[in-house]
Amino acid sequence: xxxxxxYMAFSxxxxxxxxxxxxxxxxxxxxxxxQGSLRTGVSVALxxxxxxxxxxxxxxxxxxxxxxxxxxxxxxPEVQAxxxxxxxxxxSFGLSKVRQEVGNCEGVFACTAVATATDHSxxxxxxxxxxxxxxxxxHGINGFRQVQLIAAGETTGAYINLFYTNSVDAYLAGSAxxxxxxxxxxxxxxxxxxxxxxxxxxxx
Numbered sequence: 001x002x003x004x005x006x007y008m009a010f011s012x013x014x015x016x017x018x019x020x021x022x023x024x025x026x027x028x029x030x031x032x033x034x035q036g037s038l039r040t041g042v043s044v045a046l047x048x049x050x051x052x053x054x055x056x057x058x059x060x061x062x063x064x065x066x067x068x069x070x071x072x073x074x075x076x077p078e079v080q081a082x083x084x085x086x087x088x089x090x091x092s093f094g095l096s097k098v099r100q101e102v103g104n105c106e107g108v109f110a111c112t113a114v115a116t117a118t119d120h121s122x123x124x125x126x127x128x129x130x131x132x133x134x135x136x137x138x139h140g141i142n143g144f145r146q147v148q149l150i151a152a153g154e155t156t157g158a159y160i161n162l163f164y165t166n167s168v169d170a171y172l173a174g175s176a177x178x179x180x181x182x183x184x185x186x187x188x189x190x191x192x193x194x195x196x197x198x199x200x201x202x203x204x
Contacts, residue, residue, distance in 0.1 A: 005061070006038070006059055006060065006061060006097075006098040007059070007060045007061075007062065007063050007066055007095060007096065007097055007098065008057060008058070008059050008060075008095075008096045008097075008098055008145075008147045009057065009058050009059075009060065009066050009070070009093070009094070009095050009096070010055055010056075010057055010092070010093065010094045010095075010096070010152075011055065011056045011057075011058075011070075011090070011092075011093050012050065012053050012054070012055045012056075012090075012091040012092045012093070013053065013054055013055075013056075013088050013089060013090050013091055014052075014053055014054075014088070014089050014091055015054060015086040015087055015088040015089070016086050016087050017052075019086040021042070021044070021054070021204050022204065024042065024054070024082070024086070024204075025042040025204045027078070027079065027082055028040055028042055028056050029042075031073045031076060031078070031079055032056070032058045032069065032073065035065075035068075035069035035072055035073060036060065036061070036065055036069060037058040037059060037060060037069065038058075038059040038060065038061065039057075039058070039059045039105075040056065040057070040058050040059075041056070041057040041058075041110075041203060042054065042055070042056050042057075042203070042204045043055050043057070043110055043201040043202060043203050043204060044201060044202050044204065045199065045200075045201050046200045046201060046202055047198075047199055047200045048197070048199050050091070050199075053091055055201065059098065063095060066095065092152075092153070094149055094151065094152030094153070094155070095149070095150055095151040095152065096147035096148055096149045096150060096152070096160060097147060097148050097150050098145065098146075098147050099122075099125045099146045099147060099148055099159075100125055100126075100128075100129040100144070100145065100146040101143070101144070101145045101146075102129060102132070102133055102137070102143060102144045102145075103137065103141070103142055103143035103144060103164075104142045104143040104164070105142070105143035105144070105145045105162070105164045106142060106143065106164055106203070107142045107143070107164035107165045107166050107203060108165070108166045108167075108202065108203060109164070109165050109166070109167070109168055109171070109200060109201065109202060109203065110162055110163070110164055110200075110201045110203055111162075111163040111164075111165060111168065111171040111198075111199075111200050111201075112160055112161065112162055112163070112197075112198065112199040112200070112201070113160075113161040113163070113175075113195050113197075113198055114155075114158055114159070114160055114161075114195070114196050114197040114198070114199070115158065115159045115161060115193050115194060115195050115196060116157070116158050116159070116192075116193070116194050116196055117159060117191050117192050117193045117194070118191065118192025119190070119191040119192055120148070124190075124191040125146065127187050127190070127191065128146070128187060128188070128191060128193065129144070129146065130187075131178070131181075131183060131184045131187045131188075132144055132161075132178075134183070134184075135174070135177055135178045135181050135183070135184050136163070136171075136174035136175065136177065136178050137174065138174075139170050139171075139173045139174035139177060140165055140166070140167055140169075140170025140171075140173070140174070141163050141164065141165050141170060141171065141174055142164045142165055142166065143163075143164045144161070144162065144163055144164070145161075145162045145164075146159060146160070146161050146162070147159070147160050147162070148160075158196065164203075168200060171200075
């Protein structure tokens, strides 16, 4: 499904190891929801240099709404108290544009393939998603969301392909099937797609 009118923000932070993650998730959902977030998610990185970091994702109808909400949330007394109590430190913030969405984008895990491409057309995005639906999702993927980073420092322009699943094994099986599938490989080569990183996170 084409979702070019929506934006997804990624706010990554570090905090005390003993922080109450469930309470933090509840706070984030309440505060972001009150500001108009269409969906708020909280996850913990299980792999990569950011292992242990917490990421809050939120989806907005416009970039203006995202930044207005961000200012309001971080100026909120309850949020400020939580930040101080848990020694939270911001690591990074990125804004992306939602390009594709298929299925139910919820699950125990969010498995991420970060990629670059040489063809950024809607047609190429549609083609890649069609291949993902055909080859990867039948292995146990609940939903797929593709976003393109539009303001994220040195990673601006890259694509974040999010696979929501209840099993990491399911994602690994789907990924293995994709790269041994001639149609998937050909479609990836046609748009100049290159995987530059893979990350696994646990959804809270």
